[in-house]
Amino acid sequence: MKRILVFSLLACSATFAQQQQPPAGRALYYFGFLESPPDRPKWSAEESKAKQAAHLAHINKMADMGKLVAAGPFVDGGKLRGVFVFKGENLEEITALANQDPLVQANALKLTLHPWWGPPDIGEEYKRMQKASGGQMQDSMMRAGTCIVRGDASAWKPGELTKALLATPKVLAAGAFPGGNDPLGVLVVEAQEAEAVKTLVSANPAFASGKLTCEFHPWMFAKGTFSKP
Numbered sequence: 001m002k003r004i005l006v007f008s009l010l011a012c013s014a015t016f017a018q019q020q021q022p023p024a025g026r027a028l029y030y031f032g033f034l035e036s037p038p039d040r041p042k043w044s045a046e047e048s049k050a051k052q053a054a055h056l057a058h059i060n061k062m063a064d065m066g067k068l069v070a071a072g073p074f075v076d077g078g079k080l081r082g083v084f085v086f087k088g089e090n091l092e093e094i095t096a097l098a099n100q101d102p103l104v105q106a107n108a109l110k111l112t113l114h115p116w117w118g119p120p121d122i123g124e125e126y127k128r129m130q131k132a133s134g135g136q137m138q139d140s141m142m143r144a145g146t147c148i149v150r151g152d153a154s155a156w157k158p159g160e161l162t163k164a165l166l167a168t169p170k171v172l173a174a175g176a177f178p179g180g181n182d183p184l185g186v187l188v189v190e191a192q193e194a195e196a197v198k199t200l201v202s203a204n205p206a207f208a209s210g211k212l213t214c215e216f217h218p219w220m221f222a223k224g225t226f227s228k229p
Contacts, residue, residue, distance in 0.1 A: 022117045023159040026175060029069070030094050031116035031186055032084035033148075034109045041108060054102040062086075067097055069123035072221035075143070080217060081109060083146075085122060091115075116186065117162055118175040119228055126224030142223045144172055145197035147187040147214035153180050155211060161185055164206040171229040184212070188226065192218060 022028055043051065062068035062084075070085035086094045095113065103109040149165065156164075158178035162185070165174035170190040177185050191197045194216050201207040201214045 022178075023162055025120065026117040026162060027087070027120035027122075028089055029116045029118045029122065029175075030086040030088075030091065030113045031118070031177070032086065032098065032111045032113045033080055034082045034084065034111055036079050036081050037107060037110050039107065041106060051102055051106060051108065058101045059084075062097055063123075065097075067094065070221055070225045072141070072219055074146075074217040075220055076218055078217070083219060083221075084111065085116070085118070086113075087122065114177040114183075115179055116175050116177055117158060118186075119173055119226065121227055122173070123225055125227035126222050129224045140222050141220050143192050143218055143220050145189045145191045145193070145200075146217045146219040147189070147197065147201060148183045148217065149185045149187055149212055150183050150215060151212045153182060153184055156184065164204070164212070166229055167206070168204040169200050173226040173229050183215070187214070188219065194218075 059068065059071050063071070067086055067088060068084060069087045071083060073082040074080050084098065086098075088094060091113070098104065098111055098113070101109070101111075104111060149161075156176070158176040161176040162174060165171070165176070165185060165187045168174065168187060168189060171187065172190055173186070173188040175185055177183060187201070189197055189200050191200055197214065197216050204212075206212045207214060
């Protein structure tokens with residue numbers, strides 16, 4: 001029997017997100033963290049290459065379907081390996097699609113999905129750039145600092161948290177996870193190294209006061225993924 005390792009937040013969190021209207025200028029996504037499980041299988045170099053190729057092919061398939069709007073690895077070598085961002089309100093459909101990923105099916109990755117109120121046009125600028133280049137974009141990846149935002153969920157309403165995150169300098173994207181759980185949301189800033197990200201978030205009163213904290217990860221994703229925060 002295949003061991004499917006895609007987990008979502010509690011169903012009540014997803015229902016909570018779907019029942020609420022996102023704040024002005026936000027859209028509902030599902031933000032997924034890809035994690036390396038402790039019992040990840042060990043493969044030969046040839047097997048790993050084949051599995052990675054199948055994984056990338058599935059990413060392209062999900063993107064072509066218009067479901068996956070952002071993806072890419074964390075490059076700090078930690079347990080968290082990367083991110084999937086799905087657009088749409090049907091969590092069951094998104095979960096079923098993610099379950100088909102060859103690395104998920106092989107227990108090489110575990111995906112945790114969070115409802116997320118992000119900017120409404122994620123991936124649209126990338127598609128425009130791809131079309132303009134005839135699908136031949138060169139050097140299409142960029143690196144940015146990502147904060148998994150943590151804090152006391154009871155101290156924030158999702159709309160207020162999103163507004164607070166957007167006050168960060170050089171923000172590329174920001175939004176709350178509206179389920180009332182930890183983590184509270186995600187912040188992506190135009191900086192690559194941990195110290196530079198720390199400087200930016202320290203200029204935000206919500207982080208400077210200690211009400212919010214940043215779990216930093218450097219994230220690689222396609223240029224044009226985020227055109228407005």
